[in-house]
Structures are given as C-alpha cells and as structure tokens.
Amino acid sequence: ETGVTQTPRHLVMGMTNKKSLKCEQHLGHNAMYWYKQSAKKPLELMFVYSLEERVENNSVPSRFSPECPNSSHLFLHLHTLQPEDSALYLCASSQDSTNGRGYTFGSGTRLTVV
Amino acid sequence: QKEVEQNSGPLSVPEGAIASLNCTYSDRGSQSFFWYRQYSGKSPELIMSIYSNGDKEDGRFTAQLNKASQYVSLLIRDSQPSDSATYLCAVNRGGFQKLVFGTGTRLLVSP
Numbered sequence: 001e002t003g004v005t006q007t008p009r010h011l012v013m014g015m016t017n018k019k020s021l022k023c024e025q026h027l028g029h030n031a032m033y034w035y036k037q038s039a040k041k042p043l044e045l046m047f048v049y050s051l052e053e054r055v056e057n058n059s060v061p062s063r064f065s066p067e068c069p070n071s072s073h074l075f076l077h078l079h080t081l082q083p084e085d086s087a088l089y090l091c092a093s094s095q096d097s098t099n100g101r102g103y104t105f106g107s108g109t110r111l112t113v114v
Numbered sequence: 115q116k117e118v119e120q121n122s123g124p125l126s127v128p129e130g131a132i133a134s135l136n137c138t139y140s141d142r143g144s145q146s147f148f149w150y151r152q153y154s155g156k157s158p159e160l161i162m163s164i165y166s167n168g169d170k171e172d173g174r175f176t177a178q179l180n181k182a183s184q185y186v187s188l189l190i191r192d193s194q195p196s197d198s199a200t201y202l203c204a205v206n207r208g209g210f211q212k213l214v215f216g217t218g219t220r221l222l223v224s225p
Contacts, residue, residue: 041217042202042216043202043215045213045214090157102146102150103160105158106157107157108157
C-alpha cells in the first residue's frame with residue numbers, strides 16, 4: 001500500500017462516545033499533521049508531529065487528543081465531541097525541510113457528531 | 115486580515131480557455147507556495163509548488179510568484195471540464211513546514 005491511508009472513511013458518533021481516527025503513511029516522511037476542514041472555512045491546522053514529537057498544538061480543545069507512536073502512524077482520539085466538530089478530518093505527511101515540498105494528504109474521515 | 119486570501123468564486127470559463135486563479139498572502143517571510151486541487155468529497159492533491167519569483171510551468175499549469183506584491187497565481191491553459199474543482203492556495207512561512215491554506219477558489223469549466 002502506498003501514500004497516506006486514513007480510516008475510517010466515515011464516522012457517526014454520539015456526543016458521549018469515544019472513538020479514534022487512524023492515519024498511516026508509507027512514504028518515509030518524518031512529519032505528520034491533522035487538519036480540520038469545515039464548509040466555507042480554510043483548512044485548520046490542529047496538530048503537527050515531527051519525528052514523533054508534537055511540535056504544534058493550535059489551541060485545539062482537549063476533547064481532541066493526538067497520538068504518534070512512530071513516524072508512520074498518527075491517531076486522533078475523540079471524546080465528548082460537540083455537533084460543531086462535525087467536519088472532514090484530514091491527515092497529511094511531509095518530509096520536513098526548510099525548502100518545503102508540500103504535503104501528501106490522506107482521503108480524510110468524514111465525521112458527523114449527533 | 116486573513117493570512118492567505120482567495121476569491122471563493124465560482125470562476126466560470128469555457129472549455130479550452132485559460133483559467134486564472136489568484137492568491138495573496140500577508141506574511142512577507144513566506145518562502146514556499148503551493149497549489150492544491152480538491153474535487154468535491156475528495157482530499158486535496160498537490161499540483162504545483164513554487165519557491166522563487168517568476169513563472170514555473172508544468173504541462174498545462176503555470177504558477178506565478180511575485181514576492182514584492184505578495185501574490186501567487188495559477189494559470190490553467192486549455193481548461194477541461196475535468197479541471198472543475200476547488201483550488202487551494204497554501205503558503206509555508208519558512209523553517210519547519212506548516213502550511214496555511216486559503217479558503218479556495220471554485221473553478222467551473224463548461225463544455
């Protein structure tokens with residue numbers, strides 16, 4: 001398998017549920033990201049991991065909890081979400097360098113909170 | 115002021131025409147610039163990157179960068195209906211790569 005794989009593709013969860021989103025990259029990249037994409041809004045950066053260390057947390061509510069056990073895997077643990085958290089959650093990876101080569105995105109998880 | 119600004123569109127062009135998509139950014143320290151294409155219901159796909167002033171061509175796509183004016187554009191020649199999508203401009207402010215995205219411009223190419 002190649003590229004960046006996200007699972008599940010679709011998720012419906014209640015506000016009291018706990019669920020996790022999974023991302024796996026097969027590109028040998030050393031940085032991984034979670035972005036949130038809501039309608040009519042730009043992609044919002046949530047978390048950045050470089051070499052398995054979290055280097056950025058963009059004031060994300062604590063009901064979102066990231067985990068990066070190794071450079072190929074990234075998780076987003078969800079609990080007690082709100083309906084406004086419904087969005088497309090995108091994982092991306094890149095090879096960190098000052099030149100910047102852009103990201104490769106996964107297919108995303110469409111999350112609906114009911 | 116938004117960090118990365120794009121006209122949301124839609125930009126409508128006939129098949130075969132040149133589509134011109136524009137983007138401005140606020141941080142003069144920005145060093146890398148990217149254009150992503152996103153089809154409805156799909157994830158963004160990188161189509162062009164540009165790092166220095168001037169033009170960069172790749173097939174039917176040309177990216178243009180003017181750092182003095184803080185402006186980056188994407189030209190699509192011989193537009194096809196399959197080019198109909200939302201085009202996202204993204205800017206890296208340098209150092210560790212952290213892209214800031216615009217809201218995107220929706221392009222409609224009519225047959």
